[in-house]
Amino acid sequence: MLAGAGAAPAGAQPPPPARDTLTIGITQFPSTFHPNIDSMAAKSYVLGFARRPLTAYGPDWALACLLCDRVPSLENGGAVRETTPEGKPGIRVTWRLREDARWGDGAPISAEDLRFAWEAGRETATGFGPAEFYRSAYELVVQDARTVTLRFDKITFEYASAGEFQPLPARIERDRWQGDHRGYRNRTAYDTETATPGLWSGPYRVTAVQPGAGVTLERNEAWAGPAPAFRRIQVRTVENTAALEAQLLAGQLDMVAGELGLPVEQAAALERRAAGRFNVFYKPGLVYEHLDVQHDHPALGDKRVRQALLLATDRAQIVARLFENRQTVAHSSVNPLDRMHDADTRQWPHDPRRAAALLDEAGWRRGPDGIRRNAAGEKLSFELMTTAGNRAREAVQQVLQGMWRPAGIDARIRNEPPRVLFGETLSRRRLQGAALFAWVSGPENVPRSTLHSDEIPRAERNWSGQNFGGWRNAEMDALLEALPQELDAERRRSLWSRLQAIYAEELPALPLWFRADAHVWPRWLDGVRPTGHLNPTSLRVEEWRLR
Structure with missing residues (x-):
């Protein structure tokens, strides 16, 4: 707390020096400072000082307005159910900007700044993410200088959250975008x-x-x-x-x-x-440390190999040895702190014998050097990457490499600075094996951007999307589309359970632990x-x- 002004009594410690x-x-280091391009924790942290989104989750995990004057809801009239022009159930959501919202040069933040962000996001070549938000928000109506209404072609339980949709200064950015x-x-x-x-x-x-x-x-x-x-x-x-x-x-x-x-x-x-x-x-919290895997890789595209990798990994030992048991072993991407976590989700305990049997079944036999090969003589070998300089992750890499080698798996460690790994290698799908990093989400966050097949980055969408490994599963796609549209929390629970069951069986990524x-x-x-x-x-x- 700040001390009040006044003379200090004799013998008292002098006040601390002023700090400016x-x-x-x-x-x-951020790969970009643009609020709507690329998702990276470093950018999010730096921009937290300098930007205010429409809405955000607070320390209490409740959604709050930061740049708007109230969180829209069906109860307060900020959101209204309607029928889309195609005759489907839809919703219109209205956000009103705070009257005192200003850009750093004093200009008011306006509805036109939201309109520009929406127009740029709707154009797939721009490469904004998450793309599904802009595809669903099929019309923006400017009500007045501070108020916009977005019309969505579906109703979702997340309708009040503006997510990554936030204003961009149109008078500065529009000319750079056009053409x-x-x-x-x-x-x-x-x-x-x-x-x-x-x-x-x-x-x-x-x-x-x-x-x-x-x-x-x-x-x-x-x-x-x-x-x-x-x-x-x-x-x-x-x-x-x-x-x-x-x-x-x-x-x-x-x-x-x-x-x-x-x-x-x-x-x-x-x-x-x-x-x-x-x-x-x-x-x-909701920080999910995992291994993204390249599903186009001849070995890693087979779920039996992915299952074997997890069975050959003693995650409990890693958490105990490297992290003083301060991390929670993960069995899917849904954290036990999240209300939709299913405690009955399948688990893959450390079992080297079972791992060996799965690799045999998948056609990977041990060669004379102990490394497994397929019928074509190709080694079961891939790159294992992470963010260079992160001492904990580099230690985990060494342990994983050591645990996998007795199973006949050759992991070659190669690391890159975070801005290169996230800004180039992962986003442009240049990964040649597995990458160790973390996703961080909001409460009950539907992982469409990381799991839906339509979110696989590709050139025609200017590499937007976060399904870096290129995983495809039709049932998961259907779940990711149905889940947000179920407004009843208890009925959503069964959908979440099925999502976690598919994840644990198919292992689109290899779950390691939830990070503190x-x-x-x-x-x-x-x-x-x-x-x-x-x-x-x-x-x-x-x-x-x-x-």
Whole structure:
């Protein structure tokens, strides 16, 4: 808390020095600063300081308005059921922007900014995601300068959440988009002139970018909400977690963001060594650490091989040895903290003998060097990738490689910086095997963008979509389309159970564990509230205060 003004009594400790800059360390650098292009945790964290979406989930996991004046609902009239022109059940949802919403140059955030975002998203060549939102929102009606209504061709339980749909400054971006929609991502001011004040709508605005190294943000004078505590925030990228810890201890960093910071076991060791110097908060949540696999690979496209990989992996031992039992072994992509988690979902316990039998059945026989081969003599071999410099993930890679080799599986480790792995290798489907990384979601988030066959990135859609592995399953597609349209939570539960059953059987990705994030901040800082889901702590930076 802040102390009141006045003379200090004799013998009292002097007040702490004024602080006008907060320096934060994260382990990744954004591949883009455009709010609607590419999903990456680093971008989400940085833009949380400088952007305000229409709606977001809070630390209490409840949906709240940030840029709008109320969450639309059927009860308050913000959402209305209707029939589409094709005669199908539809819904119209109205969002009204806050009267005090301003871009960083003082211009009002307007309905035209929402219209432009919708038009750009509807054009598939732009490459906005998630594409399904824009396909379903078939009409946008401007009601007045601050109000728009979207008409959707289906009713979903998520209708009140605007998700990734957020305004873009039309007067800056529209001319860059028109004419060559496909090339827009290379011309957007968010990446070519990132310090332009009119791009930003949060308590801070980006004032400088050091590519690959850091971002400087300063107070947005046009921000009408509570004044943030710091004049400047510096977000530094330190991809090696050992170096990240060293900079924190040396005072070069004030805090490390839990969303993209130290692995829990490294944070726990730091907490023991530097007792009392930092607040360390462990937040379990909807962070799903897994292995994305390339389904076009001759071995990994066979579910028996994927099942064998999981059977050959002693995940409980990894969690115990590397993470001090602070992670929860995953059996599907739905977290036990989520109300739709099914505890009866099939599990794949560590069983090397069963793994060997499945590989034999799939036609992969041991060769003279112990590595399995198929009838054509091809080795059961693939690349195993992750984000370079993440000490915990690199340790997991080594353990996985060691566990798989006795099963006759050759995993070749090759890592890339996060901005390359996510911005190029995964998004353009250049993965040659498996990639270790995490998805983070909101509460009861339908995983259409990662599992639906229509979300496989492809050139004609400018590589939008997050089904990087190229998995296809007709029943899953049907479930992902039906699930959002079931408004009754109990009836949704059976659909969720079936989704988890298919996932556990087919293993479109290999589930490892649900992650707890270790948030490390200085003892002189208050108000940081970890959420445990996709909306980062930075979205509420105006609540951060000096003690």
